[in-house]
Amino acid sequence: MTNRPLVAGNWKMHGLKASAGELQKIIAGAQKLSHVDLMVCPPATLLADFAAAARGSRLAIGGQDCHALAAGACTGDISAEMLKDAGAQAVIVGHSERRQHHNETDAAVRAKALAAGRAGLLAIVCVGETRAQRDAGDACSVVRAQLDGSLPGGAADVAVAYEPVWAIGSGLTPTAHDIADMHGFIRRHLASYYGEAGRGTRILYGGSVKPENAKELMAVEHVDGALVGGASLKAEEFLAIAGVYG
Ligand code: 13P
DSSP, X not given: OOOOOEEEEEOTTOOOGGGHXXXXXXXXXXXXXXXXXXXXXXXXXXXXXXXXXXXXXXXXXXESOOXXXXXXXXXXXXXXXXXXXXXXXXXXXXXXXXXXXXOOOHHHHHHHHHHHHHHTOEEEEEEOOOHHHHHTTOHHHHHHHHHHHHOOSOSTTEEEEEOOGGGTTTSOXXXXXXXXXXXXXXXXXXXXXXXXXXGSSEEEEESSOOHHHHHHHHTSTTOOEEEESGGGGSHHHHHXXXXXXX
16 A cells, blocks of 8 residues: 655754745645645644645645644643644644653554644654664564553544654654654554554654755665655755655
8 A cells, every 4th residue: 555645754853034034945845745744844833824825736834743632721832723724734743752751652653643633633653763772682672652642542633753763853863664664663563553554654754854865765565755844944955755655
């Protein structure tokens, strides 16, 4: 089974209203890319504007995080329902930056992924090992535990992003061989967890994806697209990465 690829840009804490021009370039470029789904996940402050600009185009808009509750006394938090209301179609949950800096546990990530499903959003559930864990030979067991703890019950509204922590923003990537091993491992895990539907769950690779390495990385078996950080901020680079799918 070949899954339709998804290339999503995680803008992290970058972007002001002035970034609308870059978004327009991405929207225009997306119209020419018919073999890949494209998404930009801007900071929450830009989400409604970006969703309005992208309406009717081939570009989807996503959030970067959500709270597990639909509403409540949670100062500073944003619910999945609010993201949906602002025009989002997806939300990233369990990014390593949130696991590390906001102490998010697997259980918290699962609650957020369930919230995404409840609101009608695709949950992009992030997993990935640290350098020390890989060097110790524990990469697969770490990722297995994250999947076991973070994935919600139903496969329909989920994509998994494998993002080795040491590859994020470092310019380093695993070898194609190591990515093939890990994505094959995740695919088998999804198939045992979700049954047949797990074969259709997209597994994205993230961590220093650039126009220069996208072709090689996206050609790896069970890589169904990319979650792109830094390179997604520049329309030209982001479109060049998605363009490997033609
Ligand atoms: P970089 O592409 O900047 O390495 O970031 C990857 C990432 O964290 C996407 O979520």
